[in-house]
Amino acid sequence: xxxxxxxxxxxxxxxxxxxxxxxxxxxxxxxxxxxxxxxxxxxxxxxxxxxxxxxxxxxxxxxxxxxxxxxxxxxxxxxxxxxxxxxxxxxxxxxxxxxxxxxxxxxxxxxxxxxxxxxxxxxxxxxxxxxxxxxxxxxxxxxxxxxxxxxxxxxxxxxxxxxxxx
Amino acid sequence: xxxxxxxxxxxxxxxxxxxxxxxxxxxxxxxxxxxxxxxxxxxxxxxxxxxxxxxxxxxxxxxxxxxxxxxxxxxxxxxxxxxxxxxxxxxxxxxxxxxxxxxxxxxxxxxxxxxxxxxxxxxxxxxxxxxxxxxxxxxxxxxxxxxxxxxxxxxxxxxxxxxxxxxxxxxxxxxxxxxxxxxxxxxxxxxxxxxxxxxxxxxxxxxxxxxxxxxxxxxxxxxxxxxxxxxxxxxxxxxxxxxxxxxxxxxxxxxxxxxx
Numbered sequence: 240x241x242x243x244x245x246x247x248x249x250x251x252x253x254x255x256x257x258x259x260x261x262x263x264x265x266x267x268x269x270x271x272x273x274x275x276x277x278x279x280x281x282x283x284x285x286x287x288x289x290x291x292x293x294x295x296x297x298x299x300x301x302x303x304x305x306x307x308x309x310x311x312x313x314x315x316x317x318x319x320x321x322x323x324x325x326x327x328x329x330x331x332x333x334x335x336x337x338x339x340x341x342x343x344x345x346x347x348x349x350x351x352x353x354x355x356x357x358x359x360x361x362x363x364x365x366x367x368x369x370x371x372x373x374x375x376x377x378x379x380x381x382x383x384x385x386x387x388x389x390x391x392x393x394x395x396x397x398x399x400x401x402x403x404x405x
Numbered sequence: 406x407x408x409x410x411x412x413x414x415x416x417x418x419x420x421x422x423x424x425x426x427x428x429x430x431x432x433x434x435x436x437x438x439x440x441x442x443x444x445x446x447x448x449x450x451x452x453x454x455x456x457x458x459x460x461x462x463x464x465x466x467x468x469x470x471x472x473x474x475x476x477x478x479x480x481x482x483x484x485x486x487x488x489x490x491x492x493x494x495x496x497x498x499x500x501x502x503x504x505x506x507x508x509x510x511x512x513x514x515x516x517x518x519x520x521x522x523x524x525x526x527x528x529x530x531x532x533x534x535x536x537x538x539x540x541x542x543x544x545x546x547x548x549x550x551x552x553x554x555x556x557x558x559x560x561x562x563x564x565x566x567x568x569x570x571x572x573x574x575x576x577x578x579x580x581x582x583x584x585x586x587x588x589x590x591x592x593x594x595x596x597x598x599x600x601x602x603x604x605x606x607x608x609x610x611x612x613x614x615x616x617x618x619x620x621x622x623x624x625x626x627x628x629x630x631x632x633x634x635x636x637x638x639x640x641x642x643x644x645x646x647x648x649x650x651x652x653x654x655x656x657x658x659x660x661x662x663x664x665x
Contacts, residue, residue, distance in 0.1 A: 249543060256539035262532025264432070265487040265524060320437050320495050323488050326617055330536075333616035336544065336607050342642075342649035368623040375436075 246286055253282035257327040264326055273313055277328030281306040285331060295362045296369075302332055303370025311378035321378070325371075334363040414451075414469040416508035418477040420501075421445055421465050424515055426479055428494050429460060432486035434621055435630060441498040448502030459633055460484065483575070486617060493518045530562050537608055546604040553590065553599025557609045561586045565613070576647040582613060583651030588659055595662040602663045610648055615641045 257278025261271045284305040288298035310325035337360035344353030424445075425438045435458050442465065446454045451467040453474070464478035497518050501511065524532075537558045541551040564585050568578035590605040599605050619641045625634030656663065 252539040252543050256536050256543065259532045259534070259536025259539060261488075262524065263486075263529060263536060265489045267489050267524075270489075270492075318496070318499060319492050320433060320488075322432060322434060322437065323492055326432070326486065326488065329620060330616075331543070333611070333614075333620065335611040335614045335616055338619065338645055339607060339610050339614065339649060342645050343653065345646070346649050346653045364619065364623045367620055368627045371620075371624050372627050 246283070249286060250279045250283050253331045254279035257330050260330045261327045266323070266327065270323070273324055274327035277306060277309050277324055278330055280309065281328045282331040295359060296366045299332060299363045299366030300370045300373075303329070303367040304374050305370075306332065307371045307374030308377070311374060315378070315382070321375075329367065332363070332367055334360045337363060412469070412473055412475065413508040414467065414473050414475040415477075416511060417445075417449060417451075417469075418465055418467060418475050420508065420511035420515060422463060422477045422479040423512070424494055424498060425458070425463055425465075426481050427515070427519065428491060429463075429481050430484050430487075431491035431494065432484060432488060432617070433491050433495075435460070435625070435633060436628070437495070441495065444498055444502040448505045449508075460637060483571070487523075490519075490521055493521065526566075530559065533562055533612060534558050537612060540611055541604060541608040544604055544608055546608065547600045549598065549600050550604045550608075553593045553605045554608050556593060556598075557586050557589045557605060558612065560589050561609055561612060576643055579613060579644055579647040580651040580654075583610065583648040584655050585651075586610075586613075587652045587655035591655065591659045591662050606652060610652070613648060615644050 254275040258271050258275040260278075261274035266274050281302055285298060285302040288301045292298055306325055306328040307321070309328060310321040310323075313319070313324045314321035337356045340356035341353055341360050344350070344356060421442055425442060428438050428441060429435070439456060439458060442456055443454070446467060450470045452470065452472075454467040455465070457464040457478075460481060462478070462480050464476065466474065466476035468474045497514060501514070506514070534555050537554045538551045541554045542548075546554075561582055564582040565578075568582060586609050587606050590599070590609065591602050593599050594602045594605060618637055622634050622637035622641055625631070625637060627634075
């Protein structure tokens with residue numbers, strides 16, 4: 240089991256890492272807070288899922304579903320693009336190190352380095368993609384439902400009016 | 406000779422291709438752009454709308470309610486990520502769809518949105534340093550590794566600015582940037598600033614690794630956007646390969662000073 244303090248440390252670091260990348264992605268002012276929060280919460284879900292299963296595809300998929308739903312929820316409420324919230328949130332999930340070692344394996348003709356890291360990298364990427372597709376499908380159906388039943392779900396319309404006024 | 410008067414449909418399609426291009430350049434995924442196009446077309450009651458959209462090229466054709474057809478196509482330059490600009494462009498698409506102003510006024514409205522104030526370079530650099538220091542610690546680096554990441558990030562930042570000219574090939578630029586960053590990491594750790602060269606190099610490589618395009622490429626492959634997905638994936642693989650080449654050359658030349 241991961242120690243509580245270690246979880247807190249990783250979540251706090253992810254919060255600031257996502258804020259840092261948020262600045263690099265040109266997010267401004269108070270919008271940086273949901274960006275950092277997205278990164279922190281996604282990291283938390285990722286760590287918790289790692290305690291439940293060893294299968295990379297599974298824990299990455301669940302973390303990606305969470306990041307995408309978080310982005311879609313905020314996007315629905317504010318009528319801003321979901322990428323605005325998703326990009327900083329997925330920073331903790333990007334398997335940059337695995338992808339890098341895969342490429343290094345090719346250059347150094349190290350078959351083991353290539354296959355081990357390459358397969359793990361593919362699983363992580365597949366997990367993220369499946370997670371995003373699942374979440375955006377759910378979000379799409381919620382939007383359709385909201386359009387058909389405006390009295391039941393009025394968030395979309397209120398958000399739309401706000402966005403138009405701005 | 407009198408200048409040819411443009412038709413409203415031509416103004417509108419010109420606006421649609423320009424706002425779409427700016428959205429893609431700012432980091433929007435293609436579904437988002439298609440949604441924005443659909444919203445604007447619905448707002449003006451256009452008929453027979455056809456959209457062909459790649460990350461490098463787009464074409465839109467549609468008919469005005471009175472039946473006049475028009476087509477516009479445009480090439481799209483290399484994209485970066487500017488989420489604040491994307492947010493403003495997205496809001497403009499909502500505003501245009503809701504208010505449908507005269508098509509002649511649309512290019513002026515787009516121009517207004519494009520006149521934004523970017524972060525000063527120093528703020529972006531500070532953001533990069535903050536992100537990199539946190540990632541170094543997340544990846545298991547020591548505090549000294551996190552300290553070593555800062556000067557390497559600064560070097561990488563200014564190398565990227567130096568190579569940002571469109572005339573310099575991105576793959577060549579990546580290899581040079583990563584060579585410089587890896588060499589700096591090797592010597593910083595060798596002389597006591599930092600504990601593990603590998604951790605410092607992997608952390609700073611995350612700054613130049615095309616992580617978001619990699620995720621978008623896979624997402625496109627899964628979402629029936631295969632052509633875009635394959636093109637993006639190929640580009641990302643080549644860019645990452647060039648980063649690995651830069652690191653490999655540096656390791657080969659200065660390998661004896663590496664502290665693992």
